[in-house]
């Protein structure tokens with residue numbers, strides 16, 4: 001074997017192992033990775049047409065009618081623009097998260113461990129080309145770049161891979177610098193304090209706070225309590241910040257219409273407390289970022305989707 005093919009083989013093995021290197025949940029493996037795994041906190045200032053920061057937050061498994069009836073979610077809707085004609089893509093959870101960053105489900109129809117080939121792009125590729133900094137935050141991820149599920153407390157789910165929108169993409173997991181941008185809430189809090197949040201964010205609270213293992217009441221309280229101080233903090237809600245608070249999917253018996261509200265300083269004062277009945281879906285999430293920063297397109301369902309603005 002030639003020297004160059006040995007290097008190539010080593011490169012391929014390195015890439016393949018990066019996709020699976022952070023999957024052990026053994027206490028010692030978690031401790032070792034915590035001490036060594038790379039964390040990156042990129043920032044940038046790419047001016048957008050309508051907003052300069054984009055924050056997407058997903059809660060879980062609730063129909064629009066049930067969510068909007070929750071006191072705290074109704075309160076948050078009154079603080080922004082309530083999107084009254086917004087639909088998830090499919091069931092169950094995982095393909096909706098995949099669609100939120102890739103504008104396709106790429107054939108994923110369940111919640112099992114799923115990998116999308118490295119030639120498939122996601123919004124991450126478009127953001128990086130344009131120099132727009134990005135990060136994903138998953139509450140209770142044991143360390144940055146962790147690639148499996150994590151239960152810190154006996155009998156309770158905390159962090160799950162299927163709710164991290166980028167983890168199914170080999171184009172992300174084969175790249176340690178990209179893995180290093182999937183981080184936990186400890187890191188998020190540090191970045192808020194240091195004023196080093198990126199321009200594009202996707203945030204998933206843990207399985208209790210997102211309603212998956214609890215109720216809409218718990219998730220509504222969490223969302224209001226967590227967002228209220230952040231919306232008052234210019235390290236998070238700096239000028240021209242757009243926050244989208246939504247759900248991955250509705251109940252399997254419904255139409256998959258879900259609650260979605262636009263919040264943050266990018267919402268014009270005159271539109272606070274209004275509704276918008278344009279039809280949106282999770283494909284609108286990528287489309288909105290693409291139009292805002294002139295990112296081009298993924299060539300998937302983003303092409304035909306409506307953008308929020």
Ligand SMILES: *[C@@H]1O[C@H](CO)[C@@H](O)[C@H](O)[C@H]1NC(C)=O
Pocket residue numbers: 043044045
């Ligand atoms: C973005 O702008 C802020 C405020 O002017 C500045 O502190 C920060 O260093 C800039 N970041 C980058 C990556 O240019």
Ligand SMILES: *[C@@H]1O[C@H](CO)[C@@H](O)[C@H](O)[C@H]1NC(C)=O
Pocket residue numbers: 034037039140141142143144183184185186187
């Ligand atoms: C969050 O991630 C950081 C960076 O990997 C790690 O040091 C820290 O222990 C994690 N926090 C928790 C609570 O797991």
Ligand SMILES: *[C@@H]1O[C@H](CO)[C@@H](O)[C@H](O)[C@H]1NC(C)=O
Pocket residue numbers: 139140153156157158206207208209
């Ligand atoms: C979820 O996060 C909250 C804090 O936001 C924490 O109190 C709770 O222990 C976490 N995990 C579970 C399983 O509830």
Ligand SMILES: *[C@@H]1O[C@H](CO)[C@@H](O)[C@H](O)[C@H]1NC(C)=O
Pocket residue numbers: 081262271276277278308309
């Ligand atoms: C709401 O709907 C209209 C179309 O009727 C659209 O032009 C507008 O930009 C929408 N979005 C927001 C955030 O107001």
